[in-house]
Amino acid sequence: MTDLPSPYLLFLGDTRNETYAKTAFGLRDWAPETVIGEYAMPEATVTLGLERLTPAEAASRGARALLLGIAPVGGAIPAHWLSELVAALEAGLDIVAGLHQRLADIPELAATARRLGRTLHDVRHPTVSFSTGTGLPRMGKRLLTVGTDCALGKKYTALAIAKRWRALGGNADFRATGQTGIMIAGHGVAIDAVVADFIAGAAEWLSPANSADHWDIIEGQGSLYHPAFAGVTLGLLHGAQPDLFVLCHDPTRGTIYGYPHIPMPDLADAIALYEQLGRLTNPAIACAGISINSSKMSDPERQDWMARTSDRLGLPVADPLRDGVDAFIQRMQTVTA
Amino acid sequence: MTDLPSPYLLFLGDTRNETYAKTAFGLRDWAPETVIGEYAMPEATVTLGLERLTPAEAASRGARALLLGIAPVGGAIPAHWLSELVAALEAGLDIVAGLHQRLADIPELAATARRLGRTLHDVRHPTVSFSTGTGLPRMGKRLLTVGTDCALGKKYTALAIAKRWRALGGNADFRATGQTGIMIAGHGVAIDAVVADFIAGAAEWLSPANSADHWDIIEGQGSLYHPAFAGVTLGLLHGAQPDLFVLCHDPTRGTIYGYPHIPMPDLADAIALYEQLGRLTNPAIACAGISINSSKMSDPERQDWMARTSDRLGLPVADPLRDGVDAFIQRMQTVTA
Structure with missing residues (x-):
């Protein structure tokens, strides 16, 4: 895999809402060594608390790319950002983005990059030609984070586990499957x-x-x-061939996010289904525990839910943000031994 | 959906092996009204038994496109076919193909088509921008053919059911999801x-x-x-929201074709799994029966297998080629009523 050109200057556009800047916060928190500073238009109110640098200043300090750390509303680059992006190319930076819209499809950006010999990195658009899956076992161990739904901590949980395993002296790589994860990992x-x-x-x-x-x-x-994305999930499960999976869940969600007609599954059923389907390519697949996002629960409520769920399933339950991931690490040690 | 430009002249290249000409045979058998004749290079030994016409002759009889009815070995168009394809464009025909390689990516073809105002139809490459799935129920009934494996009669079974339902006065459309099916249906x-x-x-x-x-x-x-394609199957199942599915199976296959390390599932387990996963978007999903490819079985062997399997599963079992599809049609009538 070709690595992305870090370190980055993180671009925040004219964003006034932190939820649109998740990618920038993810980079700051998980890959601080790849970040030189932040850059925003005067209208922006969001800040990462990093040093504010112009593209030219960042380039002089070693930045190699401007990274779009925000999701524009609607998914396309607003016209009034264009001059900023062109200026970054002129200051000597590449541009890294993870949007559905390709930077290379914007004529002004494509022409400027070509003229200056810079590269536009569209991380959502694979440049590799893949083969079809083989289903054959391969050396090494794998853990996959799965979920009852989207957007409930699969990336965060995986990053936390990889970091903790390495901190304990182990050998691990975080493998990114989404745009923010790719920017954090660099590939x-x-x-x-x-x-x-x-x-x-x-x-x-x-x-x-x-x-x-x-x-x-x-x-x-x-x-x-998930009625739209389950095919992606199943293909990833079969290709990843995980020895362990951690099931990510938000106890306060009653239906699939954005699909009020689709109820949340029972956790025991979900574990059984991931195991059943995962067995096709790894007969030894097992659940390492439940990773929850408990940000909307009071502390007694959360303690009670965790104890009851752990009891019922016979598995560890943890919120990585509050409890860390050692409960899952212990299961990994059992598999390795 | 834009329809493909039929009627076609079926191109057989220099093929000497019938198994590479499945698409041409499919068109001849399932959409004879879209076929004007066949055209092959002198080296070819395969024939469909249709009238042999040059592109110019076919065009004068109303053909609108040359359709590549063969799969070239390796998936790419051999260089020595190019002059034949160019000649077809010059005779006034479009070209229709269902290969991984795009016709439009072959410079000589693209330039000739542009010069003459002809269209190159790459049916494997969707031209529509799709939305993500909604999972919302919609009016009308749907039947999906599914399988224990690839290449065991899902297209044939669906075509036969649609044809029979219409012959009995019913209202039905065959919906194609693969290149040969698309050529037969025209979309x-x-x-x-x-x-x-x-x-x-x-x-x-x-x-x-x-x-x-x-x-x-x-x-x-x-x-x-299937360790490579199960994600496609699950996404199609969720989007199709079938009321009924027919499970296609080859009783003589012990492992997944091309994957000797992956055993064939038990039929009762497979039915239960398709039902369980299909329920996410259609809680009323049910199995209409088992469609088998029994071409490698003796008649007593096949009769015995069908009787035992039908007994065990409580479902009709039929080989559409030998038994027709009325057993499945009866289940559809129950749902409609």
């Missing part, structure tokens, strides 16, 4: 942008054979219970 | 060539709301038990 595959025939093959490519004590901690996508 | 979506995020959405688009007595008979792809 990866936007699995939902792969042509359908190659989902499992791309997941095999992303987590290749490795030494017996090595763990790939693979960022999950979607959910087997 | 459809190569579902395995859709970007992963949009598999279910493309399946919803392909089988839209319709009158209450109308059946979409949807061609299945892959298998939930």
Whole structure:
């Protein structure tokens, strides 16, 4: 995999809402060594608390690219950002983005980049030609984060586990499958942008054979219970061939986010289904525990829910933000031993 | 959906092996009204038994396109076919192909087509921008053919059911999801060539709301038990929201074709899994029966297998080629009533 050109200057556009700047916050929190500073238009109110630098200042301090750390409303680059992006190219920076719209499809950007010899990195658009999946076992261990739904902590959980495993002296790589994860890791595959025939093959490519004590901690996508994205989830599960999976869940969500007609599954059913389907390519697949996002629960409520759920399922339950991930790490140690 | 420009002249290249000419045979058998004749290079030994016409002769009889009815070995157009394809464009025909390689990516063909105002139709490459799936119920009835594996009769079974339902006076459309099916129907979506995020959405688009007595008979792809393509199968299942599915199976296959390390599932387990996963978007999903490819079985062997299997599962079992599809039609009548 070709690595993205870090370190970055993080671009915040004219954003006034932190939720649109998730990518920038993710980079700051998970890959601070790849970040030189932030840059925003005068109208922006969001800040990462980093040093504010112009593209020219950042370039003089070693920045190699301007990274779009915000999701524009509607997914397309607003016209009034264009002059900023052109100025960054002129200051000597590449541009990195993870949008559905390709930077290279914007004529003014494409022409400027060509003239100056800069590269536009569209991380959502795979440049590799993948093979179809083989289903053959390969060396090394793998853990996949899966979910009852989208947007409930699969990336965060995977990053936290990889970081903790390494901090304990272990051998692990975070494997990114979404745009923010790819920017944090510097490489990866936007699995939902792969042509359908190659989902499992791309997941095999992303987590290749490795030494017996090595763990790939693979960022999950979607959910087997999601009416739009379950196919992506299943292809990723088959290609990742995980030895362990962590099931991510938000106890306060009653239905699939954005799909009020689709109820949330029971956790025991969900674990059984991920195990059943995962067995096709890894008969030893097992659940390492439940990772929850408990940000909307009071402390007594959350303690009670965790105790009851752990009891019922016979598995550890933890909110990585509050409890860390050692409960899952212990399961990994059992598999490695 | 824009229809393909039929009637066609079927191109057989220099093919010497009938198995490479499946698409041509499919067109001849299932859409004879769209076929004007066949055309092959002198080296070819395969024939469809149709009148042999040059592109110019076919054009003068009303043909609108040369259709590549063969799969070239390796998937790419051999260089020595090029002059034949150029000659067809010059004779006034479009070209229709269903290959991974795009006709439009071959400079000589693209330039000739542009110069003459002809169109190159790459049916494997969707030209529509799909939305993500909604999972919302819609009017009309749907039947999806699914399988324990690839290449065991899902297209044939769907075509036979749609034809029989119409012959009995019913209202039905065959919905194509693969290249040969698309050529037969004149339209459809190569579902395995859709970007992963949009598999279910493309399946919803392909089988839209319709009158209450109308059946979409949807061609299945892959298998939930296929280590490379199960994601495609699940997305198609969720988007198709079938009321009924027919499970296609080859009783003589012990492992997934090309994957000797992946055993064939038990039929009762497979039915239960398709029902369980299909319920997410259609709680009323049910199995209409088992469609078998029994071409490698003796007659007593096949009769015995069918009787035992039908008994065990409580479902009709039929080989559409030998037994027709009335057993499945009866189940559809129950749903309609």
